Every structure is written in C-alpha cells, then in structure tokens.
Amino acid sequence: MTMMKALIAATSALALAGCATTGSANTASSADKDDAPRFAAKTEAEGPFPSTYSPYPGEATALVGATVFDGAGKRIDNGTVLFRDGKVVAVGASDLSTEGFRVIDAAGKFVTPGIIDIHSHLGDYPSPSVPAHSDGNEATAPTTPDVWAEHSVWPQDPGFSRALANGGITALQILPGSANLMGGRSVTLKNVPSRTVQGMKFPGAPYGFKMACGENPKRVYGGRGRKPSTRMGNFAVNRQTWYDAINYANEENPKRDLGKETLKGVLEGEILVHNHCYRADEMALVMDMAKEVGYRVSAFHHAVESYKIGDLLREDDVCSAIWADWYGFKMEAYDGILENAALLQQAGACVVIHSDSENDIQRLNQEAAKAQAAGARMGIEISDAATIGWITLNAAKAMGIDEMTGSLEEGKMADIVLWNGDPLSVYSRPDKVWIDGALMYDAQDPKRRPVSDFELGQQGEGDVK
Structure with missing residues (x-):
C-alpha cells in the first residue's frame, strides 16, 4: 500500500511538471484540490456550534423618574435611562433629553441592569x-x-x-x-x-x-x-x-x-x-x-x-x-x-x-x-x-x-429591569424586562409573557370540534 501511494505521488509530480512547461495553471490548481482531505470537521477555532441569536425588535425608550442602580455601585435618585438600537445610550439625572425616545414614567419605581x-x-x-x-x-x-x-x-x-x-x-x-x-x-x-x-x-x-x-x-x-x-x-x-x-x-x-x-x-x-x-x-x-x-x-x-x-x-x-x-x-x-x-x-x-x-x-x-x-x-x-x-x-x-x-453604561447591551418597587424588597417584582432593548416581559400586557410550547397542553381526539 505504501509503495502504491509513493507511485501515485511520483506520477502526480510528473504530471504537474509537464503542466508547468505548457503554462497551464488550472491543472495545478486542480491537483492542489485533490490533495485536500475529502472529509474534515470544523475546528475549535471555527466554532462548530455558533450562536444564531438575533435580538428581538425594540424601540428607543426613556425610563424617567426612577431610582436607578447601575450595577457598578452607583445609585441615582429621580434618574433617567435611555436606550436605543439594543444599547444603553445614557444614564443620568432627570435633565437628560428624551427627545426621540418613547418616554415611560417610572416615578416611584426602580431600574437595575438585567x-x-x-x-x-x-x-x-x-x-x-x-x-x-x-x-x-x-x-x-x-x-x-x-x-x-x-x-x-x-x-x-x-x-x-x-x-x-x-x-x-x-x-x-x-x-x-x-x-x-x-x-x-x-x-x-x-x-x-x-x-x-x-x-x-x-x-x-x-x-x-x-x-x-x-x-x-x-x-x-x-x-x-x-x-x-x-x-x-x-x-x-x-x-x-x-x-x-x-x-x-x-x-x-x-x-x-x-x-x-x-x-x-x-x-x-x-x-x-x-x-x-x-x-x-x-x-x-x-x-x-x-x-x-x-x-x-x-x-x-x-x-x-x-x-x-x-x-x-x-x-x-x-x-x-x-x-x-x-x-x-x-x-x-x-x-x-x-x-x-x-x-x-x-x-x-x-x-x-x-x-x-x-x-x-x-x-x-x-x-x-x-x-x-x-x-x-x-x-x-x-x-x-x-x-x-x-x-x-x-x-x-x-x-x-x-x-x-451587567451594568447600565453607555454602549453596553440594553438588558434592563424596571421593578414595581425596591428590588431588595420581598414585595417587589419586575414590571418590565428588556433584553438588548427589546421588551420581553410586561406585567401589564398578557401578550408580553412568554409561554413555553410545552405549557400549551395537548388536544385529545375528543376535544376536536
């Protein structure tokens, strides 16, 4: 088997040499392809199971009047959080301009990172x-x-x-x-x-x-x-x-x-x-x-x-x-x-x-x-x-x-929770949740409450109308 491989390799080399004298580049390229493995799995560097995640659609939003915990150790009372195109635009006091943003009155509520x-x-x-x-x-x-x-x-x-x-x-x-x-x-x-x-x-x-x-x-x-x-x-x-x-x-x-x-x-x-x-x-x-x-x-x-x-x-x-x-x-x-x-x-x-x-x-x-x-x-x-x-x-x-x-900082993903009260209170729970600026949960909107397919139940033959 080894001798056969050597013979094939020698024959291929002669063929390539002959092509070179006639100036044919296409044949050499074809031989290079023949030398490549017939089968090859993706390498680790190529990422065999890549993310296909794509953010859900969102809209430019301003949360105004909330107590803001930015996740990095800062608290802002009567604060404003602006986000657009899936990213945090600005976090600051009540004087931030909200022009071009859908404004949500968050007075009395709290905002944290997701x-x-x-x-x-x-x-x-x-x-x-x-x-x-x-x-x-x-x-x-x-x-x-x-x-x-x-x-x-x-x-x-x-x-x-x-x-x-x-x-x-x-x-x-x-x-x-x-x-x-x-x-x-x-x-x-x-x-x-x-x-x-x-x-x-x-x-x-x-x-x-x-x-x-x-x-x-x-x-x-x-x-x-x-x-x-x-x-x-x-x-x-x-x-x-x-x-x-x-x-x-x-x-x-x-x-x-x-x-x-x-x-x-x-x-x-x-x-x-x-x-x-x-x-x-x-x-x-x-x-x-x-x-x-x-x-x-x-x-x-x-x-x-x-x-x-x-x-x-x-x-x-x-x-x-x-x-x-x-x-x-x-x-x-x-x-x-x-x-x-x-x-x-x-x-x-x-x-x-x-x-x-x-x-x-x-x-x-x-x-x-x-x-x-x-x-x-x-x-x-x-x-x-x-x-x-x-x-x-x-x-x-x-x-x-x-x-x-992980924190509410300019340029980071707009992963944000609006709480109906102090998030460190047992009486509080999320009012709205955004992931990459998309509203994924809204306590006031039943259509914004994800339900697993598994929870939809099954329909038996006797239930078919």
Whole structure:
C-alpha cells in the first residue's frame, strides 16, 4: 500500500511538471484540490456550534423618574435611562433629553441592569423534574471534559420564562452537574424564547468549564469501587488529567481529542473555570493546583466557607458564587454561615449570589437582600447599590461578559429591569424586562409573557370540534 501511494505521488509530480512547461495553471490548481482531505470537521477555532441569536425588535425608550442602580455601585435618585438600537445610550439625572425616545414614567419605581444567574441548570434539568429530563450529569467517568452543557439544553423548559417574569433574569450560565471532577463545558444564554439553544446562545460569551471537588465526585465513584474515593484521589485524578492535557497542548499536530481540546482552551485562558467547592481548605488547594498546571479559577461555586479565606480569594481575583443561606445539608456545607457574603465584601473579595435552583432563580434579588441583611445584623453595612452588583456586574465579570452587559453604561447591551418597587424588597417584582432593548416581559400586557410550547397542553381526539 505504501509503495502504491509513493507511485501515485511520483506520477502526480510528473504530471504537474509537464503542466508547468505548457503554462497551464488550472491543472495545478486542480491537483492542489485533490490533495485536500475529502472529509474534515470544523475546528475549535471555527466554532462548530455558533450562536444564531438575533435580538428581538425594540424601540428607543426613556425610563424617567426612577431610582436607578447601575450595577457598578452607583445609585441615582429621580434618574433617567435611555436606550436605543439594543444599547444603553445614557444614564443620568432627570435633565437628560428624551427627545426621540418613547418616554415611560417610572416615578416611584426602580431600574437595575438585567439580573444574571451564574449558576443554573435550566434546560439540562428542566421542569417537570422527571428521570427522562435528567441531562445535567454525564456520570460515566470521573472526568468528562468532552461534554458540552448546551447539547442537553431543552429550550422549551418552562423555567426560562418564569425566571424572566418573576426574577428579571436576562442572562444565565448553564453548567453541567457536579458528579464529576471535570463535568464539561458550560454555556451562557440570553433568556429569550427560541426554537434552538443556539438561538439563545449569548454572542461573544466565553465558554465556562465546570469542575467539582469534595464529596460529590468521591461519593459517586467511590461508591462504585472506583477512583477517586477520597479527596486525595480527587486531586490525583485532576492533576494527571491536566498533565495529559499539557502534553496534548504542546504537540504540534495531535490526534484530535475533544476533552483535551477543552482543557487546552482552559490552559490558554479562553475557557473560564467554574469550580464547585465548599470547604475553604479545598479552595486553597485548588488555587495552588491551578498555579501548578497553569490555569486560573474564575469563580468558586457554592463556596460556603469562602469567608474563611476572603483575603486569598481577593489576592487571586477569584469570585465566590454563593447562596444567601443554604448550609448544613451535607458535611462539607456544615460551616456555612449567613454572613458569608458580607464578610467577603468586607474583605474586598468578589461576591456573586447564585441560584442552583429553578425556584431561587426567580428571586435572586431577594436572596441578595437576605445576605445583605445578615451582614447588617453583625454590623457590616453594605449599600443597596453594591448589593445589586452581586447579581449583575459581579456575575458578568466572573462569566467574562462584563464588557457587554451587567451594568447600565453607555454602549453596553440594553438588558434592563424596571421593578414595581425596591428590588431588595420581598414585595417587589419586575414590571418590565428588556433584553438588548427589546421588551420581553410586561406585567401589564398578557401578550408580553412568554409561554413555553410545552405549557400549551395537548388536544385529545375528543376535544376536536
């Protein structure tokens, strides 16, 4: 077979030489095409599953007279927010000109950036919660960096529209579950109705990479008599997997490996690490491991003991994505305290309030308020404007989309919530929600309340008229 290939190559070379003497360029071009592979998949750089998201139509709008929290720590009383063509045009006082804008009287109401949930499983664990819908954990090996959460997302999950209407959620990160040390890629979505997950995919958002430490992976695989079955086993498997990925990344033309391709993206800083981790000592070890093999952690998720190492997290610029008050449901959650967020804020570390729940995603504003109140009770005063940042700009920062959204600043996406009252009050809820300047929810207009196809029901034969 090798001799035959050599003969073919030699024959081709002679043919090309003959063509050159006759000045025929077309034949040479044809030979070049023949040398190309017959079949080739898209490369990672070409983006095999690109976003097809396109903003819904909107109109130039001015919100006038509201209390404005810009997400970046600023409060404006009797403020004005202008947006047009999907972008924020200006944010300021009542003297901003509204000429050319549809004016909405927002007196007595509040405006914030769209709420962002950094940790969601909507679509991968959709409603109704039945075994057939359980698509978030590829629990077949301790490391599965080859899987992508978006390939499980069901766009018809009714949880998306509930998160929009009740929680003002405009963007969210869908993560694989935490059965595995390396669970796979996450995907960031715009919270809009779409027939496909690609139609929801946030354009320009980097991929995330879900990792997990502690009880979950050692329980899942140790229970099967496999490695890892201990915390030291967790680290050993992780480290060896990273060493193998480094070797792959250093090869010139390696055989394509989807898992190592993702890990290479992490090492290159193009894919952001989101690490499920509860205990402070393990978070410190993970940061050391990251330095050992050459990546960085963008955020620790759940992180109930972050308050113990706030200084270390600040120095390494690692965010803590946490609950307001979940604790004690397993041993590694035993030392969770209500003041976690407040102590982190006091230490100058990055705080994000997340949901990990199809219910809590509908009230992240209230969860943030609970964490703020816990701090106040121990004498740590955190402003309302800073607290709003926990569910807007800080989340966007940890997800790598803060240049595009997360705060009300000129040129950023017009992802905006108009609340009927103080968003940190249990009595308040979204009045209107815009995504890229398009009005996607209006509490006063039933036609602006997205309903999943799945919720429309079925029509039996006996119902046909």
